[in-house]
Amino acid sequence: MRPVVSETCRTCRVLVALLLVLCCQVACALSARGETYQVQLVPAGRRETIEVTRIEGTAYFLLSDVARAAVASRHWNPVTGKMTLAVGSHTLAVSADNQFVSLDGSVRNLRHPVLLVEGDLWVPEQLLHGPLSEALNSDISIDHALFELVIYKLGARVLDMSIEQRPEGSALQIALNDRAPFAVRSRNRGRIDLFLPAATLADSLSAVESDGLIHSVDTAQSEDGVRVTVRVAPSATSYEAEMRSDPFRLEVVVSSEREESIPPPLLRGSRQLVGDSDPFGALETGIETVMIDPGHGGTQTGRIGPSGLAEKDATLALAEMTAEYLQREGFYVFMTRSSDSEVPLKRRSEIANLSGADIFVSIHCGSWYSGAAGGFRVSYYEPAGERRYQTGGSESGGLVRVSAGAGPGPAGSLVWGSSQEAVLEESGSLARAIHASLARSVDIRDRGVGGLDLAVLAGCTMPAALIEPAYISNPYEAAMLEDDAFLRRAASAIATGIADHRKAMRRRGN
Amino acid sequence: LSLRGAKLIAVCVGIAAVAVIIALVVREPARELPEEGVVVEELGEGVQSVLLTFASSGATRTIDERREIVVPEDRASRARKILEELAEGPETAGAVRTIPVGTKISSVIFDDTGGVFVDFSPELVENHPGGSTGELFTIRSIVRTLSLNFPDVERVRVLVDGEEIETIAGHIDASVPFLVENYR
Numbered sequence: 072m073r074p075v076v077s078e079t080c081r082t083c084r085v086l087v088a089l090l091l092v093l094c095c096q097v098a099c100a101l102s103a104r105g106e107t108y109q110v111q112l113v114p115a116g117r118r119e120t121i122e123v124t125r126i127e128g129t130a131y132f133l134l135s136d137v138a139r140a141a142v143a144s145r146h147w148n149p150v151t152g153k154m155t156l157a158v159g160s161h162t163l164a165v166s167a168d169n170q171f172v173s174l175d176g177s178v179r180n181l182r183h184p185v186l187l188v189e190g191d192l193w194v195p196e197q198l199l200h201g202p203l204s205e206a207l208n209s210d211i212s213i214d215h216a217l218f219e220l221v222i223y224k225l226g227a228r229v230l231d232m233s234i235e236q237r238p239e240g241s242a243l244q245i246a247l248n249d250r251a252p253f254a255v256r257s258r259n260r261g262r263i264d265l266f267l268p269a270a271t272l273a274d275s276l277s278a279v280e281s282d283g284l285i286h287s288v289d290t291a292q293s294e295d296g297v298r299v300t301v302r303v304a305p306s307a308t309s310y311e312a313e314m315r316s317d318p319f320r321l322e323v324v325v326s327s328e329r330e331e332s333i334p335p336p337l338l339r340g341s342r343q344l345v346g347d348s349d350p351f352g353a354l355e356t357g358i359e360t361v362m363i364d365p366g367h368g369g370t371q372t373g374r375i376g377p378s379g380l381a382e383k384d385a386t387l388a389l390a391e392m393t394a395e396y397l398q399r400e401g402f403y404v405f406m407t408r409s410s411d412s413e414v415p416l417k418r419r420s421e422i423a424n425l426s427g428a429d430i431f432v433s434i435h436c437g438s439w440y441s442g443a444a445g446g447f448r449v450s451y452y453e454p455a456g457e458r459r460y461q462t463g464g465s466e467s468g469g470l471v472r473v474s475a476g477a478g479p480g481p482a483g484s485l486v487w488g489s490s491q492e493a494v495l496e497e498s499g500s501l502a503r504a505i506h507a508s509l510a511r512s513v514d515i516r517d518r519g520v521g522g523l524d525l526a527v528l529a530g531c532t533m534p535a536a537l538i539e540p541a542y543i544s545n546p547y548e549a550a551m552l553e554d555d556a557f558l559r560r561a562a563s564a565i566a567t568g569i570a571d572h573r574k575a576m577r578r579r580g581n
Numbered sequence: 582l583s584l585r586g587a588k589l590i591a592v593c594v595g596i597a598a599v600a601v602i603i604a605l606v607v608r609e610p611a612r613e614l615p616e617e618g619v620v621v622e623e624l625g626e627g628v629q630s631v632l633l634t635f636a637s638s639g640a641t642r643t644i645d646e647r648r649e650i651v652v653p654e655d656r657a658s659r660a661r662k663i664l665e666e667l668a669e670g671p672e673t674a675g676a677v678r679t680i681p682v683g684t685k686i687s688s689v690i691f692d693d694t695g696g697v698f699v700d701f702s703p704e705l706v707e708n709h710p711g712g713s714t715g716e717l718f719t720i721r722s723i724v725r726t727l728s729l730n731f732p733d734v735e736r737v738r739v740l741v742d743g744e745e746i747e748t749i750a751g752h753i754d755a756s757v758p759f760l761v762e763n764y765r
Contacts, residue, residue: 374711438712444640456757
């Protein structure tokens with residue numbers, strides 16, 4: 072009989088111990104919630120908060136916050152219990168209670184397991200320093216005393232450059248270690264400028280010899296990225312720039328065949344070298360890159376006009392033309408979408424901030440219940456809703472957690488949702504410059520320029536404006552939105568307005 | 582002997598119960614709408630003169646319309662009735678509707694700090710014509726109508742199907758309460 076007793080006792084003791092541990096863990100996990108760290112992304116200057124807790128002495132980070140900070144999309148598989156993050160071109164998979172994570176299919180071991188607490192996944196600090204840092208191609212530093220997490224985004228690395236002769240022309244190949252965003256501009260014949268934001272040059276980079284249509288290639292490293300200047304033969308008439316993979320490389324093909332029209336200057340694609348008598352020098356002001364945001368997209372069609380024209384298509388068409396005119400004004404142009412794809416509102420400002428754009432312009436259409444309303448309008452951000460701080464975590468760290476969309480944080484730090492508040496004045500002058508230019512060249516009703524609490528602009532760190540060039544609900548103006556001549560006039564006016572703003576800023580000495 | 586085992590099991594169960602209680606007490610309370618102002622059945626009837634804010638047909642200004650309607654005494658029911666009248670559209674010539682066709686008001690809840698929550702049916706978003714001006718007039722007409730008829734209202738929070746929304750039609754931030762002073 073005796074052995075049976077002690078066995079029952081032992082079982083009970085084990086149970087009691089387990090329960091006690093469970094109690095402590097639950098209480099600890101719950102009471103520690105609310106502690107937050109500020110996340111910084113260098114050099115993009117993004118500020119966010121990230122929730123942190125301590126479990127058995129190890130710092131654990133809330134995975135959803137980590138994903139947001141890393142600009143990663145998440146996919147949860149409830150069957151396998153696996154969360155997959157798409158970080159740039161890498162895939163990072165984690166699952167609850169598991170010490171193994173997979174990066175692009177290869178397994179990495181962690182000292183502490185990923186935990187599931189109250190339906191949220193928490194990851195140990197080691198995951199940030201190891202697999203995440205690798206996927207982001209960044210250094211991540213965590214300062215527990217300052218409650219700060221800094222992601223030093225390294226961006227892509229330019230490894231090598233070479234020129235290759237092909238039947239269609241001369242091809243410059245810029246070898247990279249990863250896919251990278253890039254912009255191209257050409258303001259006068261004879262020169263093509265490339266800009267790779269956040270990229271760095273490898274030390275071993277050797278000079279490129281002149282070959283075929285390409286006369287010289289110069290590179291320059293600056294704080295915000297790499298600039299490549301390509302000088303081409305006078306006989307060169309068009310070029311095509313495209314990011315290719317296996318291995319990653321940016322390919323610029325220069326040819327001497329004339330193209331019929333100027334294709335839209337997007338992140339990729341071909342365009343014609345533009346003849347211009349203007350001397351093309353380095354710009355004196357910091358305003359160099361513009362992020363154009365064509366409103367709506369995908370299932371978010373926006374308004375469907377009386378003729379069946381969808382707002383998402385009208386905005387994309389105008390954005391593409393505006394990009395082309397801006398390029399001629401010497402701007403690097405990026406777009407938040409270049410096809411009929413769905414981009415969430417907050418993601419749009421995030422894309423602009425990450426690219427380090429100097430100006431953000433969102434293009435929409437006016438719309439009303441009836442066909443009676445019409446005209447053009449330019450808006451800038453002006454908060455009109457109630458924003459107040461939510462306090463929390465003051466006992467654990469004295470840091471005030473600020474709710475999404477809140478005002479400037481307590482330590483002068485700006486929170487994601489209200490980054491725009493720091494540049495309201497310049498956004499106002501940008502909007503007024505675009506409005507004045509549109510007023511000069513568009514002969515429909517002038518609905519003015521003014522402030523609105525616009526969600527798409529709230530998170531932008533750079534001066535921003537939202538343009539509605541005409542009413543898609545108005546039959547007369549909807550027809551104009553399908554008319555190439557009107558679109559060109561509006562696009563050219565928007566580009567002129569942005570260039571006027573640049574001039575004004577230059578005069579002010581900014 | 583088996584009694585001792587049973588005792589220990591009882592202790593285990595006791596500790597488990599305590600753990601559950603701790604968990605329930607420590608956990609942050611779920612965010613809920615304030616209960617004060619739960620829609621009450623009509624308590625009485627009376628005709629009241631109310632003001633409804635619509636927009637001009639060219640979307641250039643707001644137009645206030647006075648209407649005599651039978652309203653319930655209860656504050657929340659009265660606000661709901663007034664917003665239902667607003668959603669019906671205007672009777673004034675030259676004025677146009679500001680709430681999309683088919684939109685129902687599911688509930689109106691006042692808190693005791695000058696805030697009011699209005700829960701709309703999904704038609705508010707689905708049937709909205711869009712445009713920043715279209716959105717602005719929808720918000721202004723809701724906010725102004727509430728503030729004209731309930732002068733102590735300071736903030737208006739718009740919900741759809743009981744959920745927070747980012748925007749009504751993709752432009753103006755609706756994830757925070759609209760301040761009456763900015764949208765009147």
